[in-house]
Amino acid sequence: MAERTGADLVVERLRAWRVPRVFGCPGEAIAPVVAALDRSGGDPEFVPARHEETAAFMASGHAKFTGGIGVCLATQGPSAVHLLNGLYDAKLDSKPMVAIVGEDITGPLGGAHEEIGLSRLFGDVCNQFVRYGRAPEQVPGVLDQAFRTAAATRSPTCVVLPREVQTAVVPDLLPQAAGVTSATPGEPLARVLPHDADLAAAASLLGAGGRLAILVGQGAHGAADEILTLADRLGAGVATSLLGKPVLDERLPFHTGVLGEVGSTAAAQLMGGCDTLLMVGTNDPWTDYYPMPGQARTIQIDIDGRRIGTRYPVDVPLVGDAGETLRALLDRVPDRSRRDWRRTVEGSVDRWREEAAARAGEPGEPVNPQLVLHQLSARMPRSAAVTVDVGSVIYWYARHLELPPGVTAQLCGTLGSTGCALPYAVAAKLARPDRPVIALAGDGAMQLNGLAELITVAHHWREWTDPRLVVLVLNNRDHSGTGEGRSPAGASARPPDVPYAGWARLLGLHGVRVDRPELVGAAWDEALAADRPSVLEAVVDPSVPLRPPEPALADLRGLFADGTAARLVRERMLDTGVAVEADDLV
Structure with missing residues (x-):
């Protein structure tokens, strides 16, 4: 029987x-761990990516879609550097990850090939925990500490293992690794509830409010029933952050959509008109679209007290788990539904939906990108997972793709790093091979790393119960990200055109290219009915404007018919000094 080594302890x-599963790229300094994973019989599975950055995004995507801890590995030097983007994604979106990095320094420090100071390299992104394992007997303890820290802080951690530790024979006296008996990875380690006095203050504030808005973030996942009960009890309107978009059924008549520059006019109007704001599990950075300071009395629920008040002044902070805190609030909040305000919000939502449909129906050269996402809404499989890349596709996703209950979605929400959709999709599909996955990306993201990771898809898809993984590529031949036409640098800055659907077919996948608006629906039907993963390449118009909703004073135009807008604007004028004519309020 082969001798037990430090690398075997890692697998244990x-x-x-x-x-x-563990995502990564093999390399000399981490090769013993990779070999031990190969000997593990798939428990855990090693998933090699085409690049360390995408391996880290896969690990982050695994954490986002499963609620568990994502694990990635790399060797020293540039391989370790490439992990940073995915680790920062996890850090900024508060997801637990563990990076295992090998190091092989045999010469004097400061002169070795590929030598980088790993403690300093990971010191910021993994600021909660970066440790070396200096001897094989330290491996179990340091890994357990890394996992517990990642779970407790919802952040990435890093363990560096010298190659000699990985290859060292474990002393006979070292016992077999025991099972972990702590909380499920990724879940809170304790029950967290606000104090009764704070809950009473929050209930009083909610009961006194006249025009209530609820802003929902990713931290509200699992609390949809409580949010809807509270919203109905108080007659509140609801908006979400980008990360909070999958939490609630977006077809609800009082759901105004996503807030912010990428979001809807109705969500901006909700914030512009409310006098009471409840923030649930959100750290949404679009502060220009929040109510004006002093306009709304505010309650914020977050399990991490460090986030309270970082985006907007808070009157009542509630540090606790979203679902449990909301249930405790419901016991204290009376039924005081504001029907007039709810009707106002629903009217705003109706107007926005008509506007969004009209925008999707506008002509494009050759295809309006908004139409592509609009057509997907009616065809969305009810158990699908959606991944979204960075670029103009986020605008069309936020406004035109309604997510029904049962559909989950993830994106690089806070870091905003291009190239995440394909790695996320691979992680989602490996975690749930029985559910369809749809990745939404632009041509820039596909050229960055998506084309390479289609190789990973081609390698794994025959193992999946449901082979559907559809990659939408919005091919607008423009990497400027402005949504206002071609890059201002001219033709020399335009990306080369790539046959994305043709590349998929070369890999043995399905590919369909559409450049006529009347064929968009049929193209989606074909891709979703294929017996293997598909690339749907839509040739779209780069000049379709992004048209962010107007924040601040303009949000109120047309929202009220009873003079409330005029009064609110006058109150804002006192704070801002902006002169507004009466006709502007029509």
């Missing part, structure tokens, strides 16, 4: 923490 600890 991963198995104890119920890690189903």
